[in-house]
Structure formats: structure tokens, C-alpha cells
Amino acid sequence: MGLPDVSRAHTLVRMGGGAQEGDRRRADRLRAAFLASFLDAAALPPGMCRIRPPDAAAAPSGGRTVHQGRAIWLGTPDAELYRLDDTRWLLPSPRRAGELARELPELPATPPLAGAGDDPPGAGHVSVLQVGPVVARLQAVPGEGSALPDGLAADLGRLVAQQISVLAGAALDLRRPAWHPARWISRPGR
Numbered sequence: 543m544g545l546p547d548v549s550r551a552h553t554l555v556r557m558g559g560g561a562q563e564g565d566r567r568r569a570d571r572l573r574a575a576f577l578a579s580f581l582d583a584a585a586l587p588p589g590m591c592r593i594r595p596p597d598a599a600a601a602p603s604g605g606r607t608v609h610q611g612r613a614i615w616l617g618t619p620d621a622e623l624y625r626l627d628d629t630r631w632l633l634p635s636p637r638r639a640g641e642l643a644r645e646l647p648e649l650p651a652t653p654p655l656a657g658a659g660d661d662p663p664g665a666g667h668v669s670v671l672q673v674g675p676v677v678a679r680l681q682a683v684p685g686e687g688s689a690l691p692d693g694l695a696a697d698l699g700r701l702v703a704q705q706i707s708v709l710a711g712a713a714l715d716l717r718r719p720a721w722h723p724a725r726w727i728s729r730p731g732r
Contacts, residue, residue, distance in 0.1 A: 568716050572632075575712035576609045579676070579705045581628050585698070587691075590615045590623065596630075608632045608675075608713075617685065623694060624685035625666075630706070631677045632713060643672040646679055667695040671703050674710035678702050 580596040594614040615626040633639040647670055666683035667690055680702055684690050 572713060572716045573609065575709050575716070576611065576630065576632055579630055579678075579709040580611070580613045581615075581626070581698070581702065581705075585701050586615060586626065587617065587621070587623050587694075589621060590617045590626065596628070608634055619685050620688060621685040622688045622691050623682055624688070625681075625683040626698075627679075627681040627683075628702075629679040629681075630709075632709065633675045633677065636672075636674045639672050639675045639677050643670055643677045646670045646677070666690060669695060669699045669702070671699065671706060673703065673706045675713055676706040676710045678706050 577596050583590065583592070592613060593616050594612065596613040597611045609632040610630065612627065612629040615628070617624050631639070631642060633642060647668070666681060668682075669678075669680045671678045671680075680695075680698055682690055682695055682698065
């Protein structure tokens with residue numbers, strides 16, 4: 543008794559119907575890691591109030607980012623640190639993140655809010671940091687007649703570097719798995 547004659551053509555069929563559910567859970571965990579990478583009240587001088595919570599706007603299809611978001615903190619108008627803009631980008635690759643990090647210093651800094659008319663736009667300190675596929679931009683603006691405390695920008699920069707390192711690690715751990723033959727089966731005749 544011989545084997546039935548079958549076509550030598552094979553069709554690959556994806557195993558497991560839960561691929562979309564896995565992608566959704568992975569995306570939710572990546573979004574949570576992205577939001578956790580922003581500074582919180584404990585990292586900032588007392589009296590700072592968040593006026594814009596971090597958001598994690600997913601990039602439009604065809605966009606160059608995976609996630610992007612910004613949080614804004616305000617203190618009193620005469621505080622040493624009046625405003626802090628904390629911006630993050632998660633990009634598909636470290637190469638694209640490097641390109642964005644090189645572009646960011648050329649962009650004009652956000653001017654302080656109304657009421658600080660004596661300060662030139664962009665007064666303060668701007669830091670751009672990159673770790674893997676993550677870029678962070680931190681802009682610290684002093685209050686009226688004040689200067690940023692010595693070392694504050696460096697301390698915040700170190701903290702942001704730690705946080706984006708964690709996010710970069712999470713992005714690496716949560717990336718879609720590479721194609722592997724064990725995830726596919728071959729069905730003859732299809």
C-alpha cells in the first residue's frame with residue numbers, strides 16, 4: 543500500500559489563534575513602560591504641579607515613532623525651577639532614535655508661560671538623551687529673577703537616563719518575536 547499522491551507545494555499556516563491578543567497585551571505593556579519613564583513629583587523640587595500628564599499618543603500609521611508623549615510641570619513664577627517640559631519618543635530602531643536626537647537641539651526651545659516676559663525664549667537648560675530606541679528631551683526653565691540651582695539639570699538628566707534605559711530594555715524585551723519555523727506548520731495540498 544503506497545502513500546497518497548499529494549502536491550509538493552506547501553502552505554505555511556500561522557499557529558495559535560491568539561496572535562492578535564498577544565500583540566495587544568505586548569502593546570499595553572509597552573505603553574505602561576513608556577508612561578512609567580516620565581518624571582514624577584518625587585523627582586522634582588517641592589511645589590511643582592503637573593499641568594499636563596504624560597500622554598502616550600501612538601504615532602499615526604506611517605509615522606516614524608512608536609510612542610511619543612509629553613508632560614509639563616509648573617512651579618511658582620519666582621521659583622528656581624518654574625517650568626519643566628518632559629518629552630519622550632520611542633522609535634522603531636536605535637538608528638532612527640539617533641537621527642531624532644541629532645535633530646532636536648536645532649529645534650527652538652519652548653518659551654516660558656506668559657508672565658515671564660523678561661526671560662528670552664528658551665531660557666534655562668535643555669537636555670537631549672538617547673538610549674537605544676528611546677529619546678528624551680528635558681527643558682528646565684527658571685522662574686522670574688531666579689536661576690536654576692547648581693546641579694539640578696544634571697541630577698534630572700541622570701534620573702531621566704536611568705528611566706529611559708529601563709524603557710529601552712522593556713522595548714527590547716517586548717518587541718515582536720522574530721520569525722521562527724517552530725511557530726509555523728506546513729500543510730501539504732493547500
